[in-house]
Amino acid sequence: MNGKDDFKIIGKPIPRHDAWEKAFGLTTYAADFSLPDMLHGKVLRSKYPSAKILSIDTTKAKRLKGVQAVLTAKDVPRNESVTRFGQTHTVGGGFEGLYRVLADNKVHFLGEAVALVAADTEEIALKALDLIKVEYEPIPGVFDPIEAMNPNAPQVQEGRSNIITHYEVVRGDVEKGFSEADVVVENTYRVQFVDHAYMEPESGVAWIDENGVITIRVSTQVIEHFRGIADVLNLPHNRVRVIGTYVGGGFGGKEDITVEAFLALLTYKTGRPVKLTYTREESILSHSKRHPYVMEYKTGAKKDGRLIALKARLVSDAGAYVYLSPWVLLYSMVDAPGPYRIPHVRVDGYTVLTNNTFTSANRGFGAPQVCFAYESQMDELARRLQMDPAEIRKINYLEKGEALATGQVLNHLVALKETTDQVLQVLGEKPLSKGKIRIGRGIASGMTSYGRMIFLHDTSRSHVSIEMDGSVTIRTGVQDIGGGQASSLCQIASEVLGVPLDHIKIYIADTALTPFAGTTTATRQLYMSGNATLIAAQEVRKTLIQKAARMMDLDPERLNLVDREVVDQGGSGKNLPLTEVIKACASDGLPLYHVALFKAPFRTLTQFERIEGDVFPDFTFGTHGVVVAVDEETGKVQVLKIVSCFDVGRAINRLSVEGQIEGGAIYGMGYALTEEVILKEGITLTPSFSEYLLPTSMDLPELETLLIESGDGVGPFGSKGVGEPSVCSVAPAIANAIYDAVGIRINELPLTPERILKALRKEENDENPLSRHR
Amino acid sequence: MKLFEHHQVRSVTQAIRLLERYGGRAKLNAGGTDLLGLLKADVLPEYPEAVIDIKPIRNLKKIKLEKGLLKIGALVKLADLAESSLMRSQYPILAEAALRIGSPQLRNVATIGGNLCQDVRCWYYRYPCHIGGPILCLRKGGNTCPAVRGDHRYHAIMGGKGCMAVCPSDLATALSVYDAQVVISGPDGERNVLIMDFYYPLGYALQKNEMVKEVFLPPIPQSSKQKFIKFTLRKPIDFALVSVACLLGFKGDEVADARIALGAISPSPIRAYGAEKRLIGSPINETIVHEVAEIALRDTKPLSGNGYKVNIAKTLIKRVLADLRFNQKVDR
Numbered sequence A: 001m002n003g004k005d006d007f008k009i010i011g012k013p014i015p016r017h018d019a020w021e022k023a024f025g026l027t028t029y030a031a032d033f034s035l036p037d038m039l040h041g042k043v044l045r046s047k048y049p050s051a052k053i054l055s056i057d058t059t060k061a062k063r064l065k066g067v068q069a070v071l072t073a074k075d076v077p078r079n080e081s082v083t084r085f086g087q088t089h090t091v092g093g094g095f096e097g098l099y100r101v102l103a104d105n106k107v108h109f110l111g112e113a114v115a116l117v118a119a120d121t122e123e124i125a126l127k128a129l130d131l132i133k134v135e136y137e138p139i140p141g142v143f144d145p146i147e148a149m150n151p152n153a154p155q156v157q158e159g160r161s162n163i164i165t166h167y168e169v170v171r172g173d174v175e176k177g178f179s180e181a182d183v184v185v186e187n188t189y190r191v192q193f194v195d196h197a198y199m200e201p202e203s204g205v206a207w208i209d210e211n212g213v214i215t216i217r218v219s220t221q222v223i224e225h226f227r228g229i230a231d232v233l234n235l236p237h238n239r240v241r242v243i244g245t246y247v248g249g250g251f252g253g254k255e256d257i258t259v260e261a262f263l264a265l266l267t268y269k270t271g272r273p274v275k276l277t278y279t280r281e282e283s284i285l286s287h288s289k290r291h292p293y294v295m296e297y298k299t300g301a302k303k304d305g306r307l308i309a310l311k312a313r314l315v316s317d318a319g320a321y322v323y324l325s326p327w328v329l330l331y332s333m334v335d336a337p338g339p340y341r342i343p344h345v346r347v348d349g350y351t352v353l354t355n356n357t358f359t360s361a362n363r364g365f366g367a368p369q370v371c372f373a374y375e376s377q378m379d380e381l382a383r384r385l386q387m388d389p390a391e392i393r394k395i396n397y398l399e400k401g402e403a404l405a406t407g408q409v410l411n412h413l414v415a416l417k418e419t420t421d422q423v424l425q426v427l428g429e430k431p432l433s434k435g436k437i438r439i440g441r442g443i444a445s446g447m448t449s450y451g452r453m454i455f456l457h458d459t460s461r462s463h464v465s466i467e468m469d470g471s472v473t474i475r476t477g478v479q480d481i482g483g484g485q486a487s488s489l490c491q492i493a494s495e496v497l498g499v500p501l502d503h504i505k506i507y508i509a510d511t512a513l514t515p516f517a518g519t520t521t522a523t524r525q526l527y528m529s530g531n532a533t534l535i536a537a538q539e540v541r542k543t544l545i546q547k548a549a550r551m552m553d554l555d556p557e558r559l560n561l562v563d564r565e566v567v568d569q570g571g572s573g574k575n576l577p578l579t580e581v582i583k584a585c586a587s588d589g590l591p592l593y594h595v596a597l598f599k600a601p602f603r604t605l606t607q608f609e610r611i612e613g614d615v616f617p618d619f620t621f622g623t624h625g626v627v628v629a630v631d632e633e634t635g636k637v638q639v640l641k642i643v644s645c646f647d648v649g650r651a652i653n654r655l656s657v658e659g660q661i662e663g664g665a666i667y668g669m670g671y672a673l674t675e676e677v678i679l680k681e682g683i684t685l686t687p688s689f690s691e692y693l694l695p696t697s698m699d700l701p702e703l704e705t706l707l708i709e710s711g712d713g714v715g716p717f718g719s720k721g722v723g724e725p726s727v728c729s730v731a732p733a734i735a736n737a738i739y740d741a742v743g744i745r746i747n748e749l750p751l752t753p754e755r756i757l758k759a760l761r762k763e764e765n766d767e768n769p770l771s772r773h774r
Numbered sequence B: 001m002k003l004f005e006h007h008q009v010r011s012v013t014q015a016i017r018l019l020e021r022y023g024g025r026a027k028l029n030a031g032g033t034d035l036l037g038l039l040k041a042d043v044l045p046e047y048p049e050a051v052i053d054i055k056p057i058r059n060l061k062k063i064k065l066e067k068g069l070l071k072i073g074a075l076v077k078l079a080d081l082a083e084s085s086l087m088r089s090q091y092p093i094l095a096e097a098a099l100r101i102g103s104p105q106l107r108n109v110a111t112i113g114g115n116l117c118q119d120v121r122c123w124y125y126r127y128p129c130h131i132g133g134p135i136l137c138l139r140k141g142g143n144t145c146p147a148v149r150g151d152h153r154y155h156a157i158m159g160g161k162g163c164m165a166v167c168p169s170d171l172a173t174a175l176s177v178y179d180a181q182v183v184i185s186g187p188d189g190e191r192n193v194l195i196m197d198f199y200y201p202l203g204y205a206l207q208k209n210e211m212v213k214e215v216f217l218p219p220i221p222q223s224s225k226q227k228f229i230k231f232t233l234r235k236p237i238d239f240a241l242v243s244v245a246c247l248l249g250f251k252g253d254e255v256a257d258a259r260i261a262l263g264a265i266s267p268s269p270i271r272a273y274g275a276e277k278r279l280i281g282s283p284i285n286e287t288i289v290h291e292v293a294e295i296a297l298r299d300t301k302p303l304s305g306n307g308y309k310v311n312i313a314k315t316l317i318k319r320v321l322a323d324l325r326f327n328q329k330v331d332r
């Protein structure tokens, strides 16, 4: 079972078990589920981005016929708590954020939840919202993170500085480094708010079951918020049960609590089932966004292209609540120098509260932002040194055994030279430009961790059992958010136990019935729950093989499980049906199941400002190459082709891996070109998909996906995570291609016609004729 | 959506009668593709008391030629405009403009009347009411236009009188080139309004008790060349950031008839009469093209953040002219 060719199921492009169901519209997503006597919930949201609440009058709303509950902060048993985002270990040091269910005396962003309504119909609930009278006193807010850092700026959350955290990464002596540099490139990069834009908005149904347990069936990436929800209600944790549905897209947006606490409260107060589904506008306006960053980068290199020093200052806009902002910033800190060998580094990072919509996890979690900066810097350096962009990267790529600026040693292969070579090869020759349509090519490489930060002490559990007829059941608290999370676990069990896929049934995401597997975030599920399932399946296998060895009177080493038989690989020609062995095990009272616990590496953090040493279990590395066409006269960019190459360690399901990487490429393309949640003075101007411009199927370029399988990851069978890494370097590759096409560099996303035209005009007026068209 | 009364009518007269009865508190529903969105997000300054479904009015669904005039009923679907062979051969700009709107699903239900009377897309105006309430502006009973000092990247670069929202209708741009007239029905009969005059600073040339019955197009000059270009950020679905429609008639190499309309740059479609004049009598060459583009955009007054639209509009004009010249050569 070691050589790649020996795999029966692993690595094969197998359609997922849930694919047909979804294609036929049979999957019961959160909003597709209803119960008899069910009420409809609605949320009253704040009118202002920054205001005091003077009074809330709910009398009229309560009197409306058909209204069953109107709740405000004072009705919430515990309105404020500390959220651990599904982790059980407390890190401390400001790492856990405040979770406030409903605004009480102040609103901090436009769209903050102020009151809840449950009514017999959605229409009545909406009418009730209109009848709630809230008296506000608008107070000055702050909408720019740099301004918010000023001690005199309005304070967003009472009693705390707007600066949530400051981190630093220090290696060597940057000033000394710059004094030795032959060229120094200095730029400020800005990236925007973006939305997750999942097809399925936040949604769930809650009810009280026959044992009095508050049960919430919800679209979530984290069923383990059940503890936090129980805390909100002041109930024992085992009185709240969360059942995760198949999720119609998560991308980090369903990592924080969405509708769960609202549903729990409404059901608890009315005793009746309640459904709550956000409208698209509500989802865009009031739920988390990707962090905008301002990134000052100064990079120094020697004449031969070797990097020598990096100084960076990152400021991220956390919006009005802390949520995952410190975590996201920490990712950015580790990734800020990129996958490069730089002897002298100093990175300072700040995440800052403003009265904007709050920001939190979004696919890539702080990695794509800094990648846009460091990969634009690399191309700038290449230009200044008149080197080939691929060449300068290759000189500087980290290698296995070398350390990041934090000191974390990379214990696994860094295949960046290979990914870049393969991308260049497939990109081929650059097509010729035609008239005003200029063609450009660009590449960018990136690093993204997979698995949670090791000071979160992350664990996952999986229960694998084999039934009397040889069918297999997996139970694990994994949330399947459309990445094939559940399907990959079935493949692992199938491989280990020699049982065909259609004989495997998996139960997922139920806090009452499935062992806790942690969050489907941080590109951790295959790594963590894949390993847990692998161990569990291997334990069951061991029991079966040992029993079979005694029954067959053969050395267990010689036996393998293939297609529901125990097969002697030693050449005796003997085999035994698996069911015989199972029967014998059962008679002997041997365990035909195993619950495995997989632990990531653990580390306890004592120092919260300077980030040093190991932070992540491992990283995924890859390169994007793109071809763009830039219209010099309108500034419009069309991406013609995206080539992605990643070392995925091992593709457990080739179709799923390619699907993730293609999806990541388009996610990154939208980030680069059209997607932006535009906030002006705290008001979202892009609350629907007519303003928030996602790439459509017709905007898709030609996509090529190349996989390297080094087998050197920490996931099962040497796999690595790809869900988030696949987004990382798309935007800088596009920016670099635009430079290649028209000789201008845009340091701000998205790369709109407006910005490109402006930069082109500036270039035209520039006196230096050399600055354009290398 | 909130509650409203619903009526179905079978004739224009019935529709007008109901409009009169509700005195401005009723809305016509043609295809509903704009109206339903407005009602769901509670965008309108006043929520209508009634919705009048005009779909059953039979005689508004035809495209017909009458005495040289092309008449298009208000309920003709965009898909029909895009697919009609008459349109494609005689009025290709209108057909192309219809084809570039939305998606097939939308074009199968959206009507020309609804397209002309659709509400502006300004994001302040369209802000969904349930979250924080409406953003008051001139169009919604407020005193100022927040777009002027806010984010107006898609707003008007000329012709704004208080409200800076652009005319969202591509069909209006296309119709301008044809000097089309909008036939308006009301209690006192019918009247015609030139399409360029159909848009008012805060609305349309429609009284509360009037509706659009049809649109008619005078005959087009023989053997003219026509083209419509729409600039959008994405390939499908988007509204125009700028659009240009152009019709040229040639005498030999020289332009004998020229009509240029610009869309999405002003609260109403704009005919570039000055530029047209400059074209007539000259052959199309690079100098002229450049000059014409400058003249066409001469009177623009962009806001602080939308000057780039001027550049895009100029480019589109140059391209449309170059393209028509090229086609003319090929044709002969």
Ligand SMILES: Cc1cc2nc3c(=O)[nH]c(=O)nc-3n(C[C@H](O)[C@H](O)[C@H](O)COP(=O)(O)OP(=O)(O)OC[C@H]3O[C@@H](n4cnc5c(N)ncnc54)[C@H](O)[C@@H]3O)c2cc1C
Residues within 6 Å of the ligand: A690, B027, B028, B029, B030, B031, B032, B033, B034, B035, B036, B074, B100, B101, B102, B103, B106, B109, B110, B111, B112, B113, B114, B115, B116, B117, B118, B119, B168, B169, B170, B171, B210, B211, B212, B213, B237, B238, B239, B240
């Ligand atoms: C995603 C999307 C993209 C779009 N892109 C474009 C685009 O690129 N270009 C473009 O031009 N349009 C675009 N549209 C707008 C679309 O063309 C209009 O929604 C459609 O044409 C309206 O037609 P309807 O019949 O559905 O009108 P309805 O929604 O029924 O009506 C629209 C308005 O007109 C009024 N009305 C309808 N008929 C009449 C009449 N006969 N007399 C008086 N008033 C009337 C209604 O009361 C209502 O206020 C887009 C719409 C969507 C949803």
Ligand code: SF4
Residues within 6 Å of the ligand: B120, B122, B123, B124, B125, B137, B138, B139, B140, B144, B145, B146, B147, B148, B155, B162, B163, B164, B165
């Ligand atoms: S442009 Fe018009 S619709 Fe938009 S905010 Fe200004 S006044 Fe209102």
